[in-house]
Amino acid sequence: MKLNRRLFIGTGAAAAVSLAAPAVMADGHGKPRVVVIGGGAGGATAARYIAKDSKGAIDVTLVEPSRTYFTCFFSNLYLGGFTDLEDIGHTYGTLAAKYGINVVHDWAVDVDRDAKTVALAGGSTLKYDKLILSPGIDFVDGAVPGWDVSAQNKMPHAYKAGSQSELLKAQIMAMPEGGTFAMVAPPNPYRCPPGPYERVSMVAHVLKQNNPTAKILIVDPKEKFSKQALFEEGWQHHYGGMIERIGPDFGGDNVSVNPEAMTVDIDGSEEKIDVCNVIPAMKAGRIADMAGVADGNWVPVNAADMSSKADADVHVLGDSAAQGDMPKSGFAANSQAKVCAMAVRGALTSSKVFPAKFSNTCWSLIDTDDGVKVGATYEATDEKIAKVDGFISQTGEDAATRKATYEESVGWYAGITADMFG
Structure with missing residues (x-):
């Protein structure tokens, strides 16, 4: 209906x-x-x-x-x-x-x-x-080691809409060719369960048009997420090869960030990234x-x-x-x-x-x-x-x-x- x-x-x-x-x-x-x-x-x-x-x-x-x-x-x-x-x-x-x-x-x-x-x-x-x-x-203080609200201009959360949304979009549009967008996804419970994954879809949509060799990395502490089969089907269909998700089995629940160096540490392995969307607990x-x-x-x-x-x-x-x-x-x-x-x-x-x-x-x-x-x-x-x-x-x-x-x-x-x- x-x-x-x-x-x-x-x-x-x-x-x-x-x-x-x-x-x-x-x-x-x-x-x-x-x-x-x-x-x-x-x-x-x-x-x-x-x-x-x-x-x-x-x-x-x-x-x-x-x-x-x-x-x-x-x-x-x-x-x-x-x-x-x-x-x-x-x-x-x-x-x-x-x-x-x-x-x-x-x-x-x-x-x-x-x-x-x-x-x-x-x-x-x-x-x-x-x-x-x-x-x-x-946000829960210390939920993502290395991040607090003082770092939200370097690594936006954009989970309160407005200026944070503008900032994240500007960072996405300024990514270097072939660069990496990383999202640190939140643990349950949180606002809008499908929201982080719709966001990944929308970022992929923009990058496919403007920066098709860019990569998206999702670091996720959850074993599963809302509408997972639907999103994964859509990502494969529309954005094949662009999106990688790291769940808790591979270190997604052991993450820290360094906003000054623009790095994400995943279970001891450091990744250099260009844009980082941190969505804390x-x-x-x-x-x-x-x-x-x-x-x-x-x-x-x-x-x-x-x-x-x-x-x-x-x-x-x-x-x-x-x-x-x-x-x-x-x-x-x-x-x-x-x-x-x-x-x-x-x-x-x-x-x-x-x-x-x-x-x-x-x-x-x-x-x-x-x-x-x-x-x-x-x-x-x-x-x-x-x-x-x-x-x-x-x-x-x-x-x-x-x-x-x-x-x-x-x-x-x-x-x-x-x-x-x-």
Whole structure:
């Protein structure tokens, strides 16, 4: 079934429908207050649905430092030349003007759960009745020996889209003839399981056109990865001989880098490379630690409403949440946001709350019009978000099917960004 923009938004709206109910005044102040930290697929969606469906009964504040938000999903297509950077950049004016959301471009630097306040870098303090955290990912210190964020200009991660995406693309385009692009892939769990391998595909697409004798080296600590058979089939078909992957059996789990020398050490063997994309191990955005709800890396949540297991008035969405079977993806964050928004609205206004249902699809582009996908539906159980059923593209599919899959992804992107930013 083709998932176009109208169908995507309509499905989301149906899932978030509520029965009209007057707002319940919070203790000691006027309208109930919701603060959302993080303006991506989880946070922006949650803020919009709470404001829209409460019809002004809830005071919603969205805290996001970036005035223009670049989606990590579809940023690989920018690297491959299939979209422009401005096409994946989005602003928050509609959320403020149309939905009455107080959009604050600042960093949240602390959370006091006892006082129910959020401190901002600019010195302001926000009070909340419900707090929604959707801060995305940060990197685990020391995950790749020799690399930290101070080295991200020499060896970009490009796993937070925007300037890092521009930098990595410029480095790829400046590679010497016959040079080597290396990727240090992350261990599980991490944002967008197929993402590193779609990126390899997009880099190969560019190099095939501009630098056909170049080589791509993937150093991977995982024994297997998402859509592996589909990617490997596509790499052989489109980029035969260009891509080599070194898994843990051959030292892919014993890697260090030297950004100054531009070398990668693989199990004691040093490789000189020209461009190195280091994607380290990941953890929840640091505000989750500041709020005291993380377990060290991620935030355990209750599946029914995405509330933290440490505090029922703090909800955590998307990449930062340890929720069960859903992958860390933009689609998943958007789906969780609608469940959370309905639950928060119900708690604050006594509106109807329906049983939590979730869905996810991850599309990947291997080459021009060669799109593949994987996805599933989920439900909330007492223990976790549990997978109900799933689907995946098949190897050997015809060109028309693959083209339709890619076009479906383009329609989904238009739909989800409209759903996020209004």
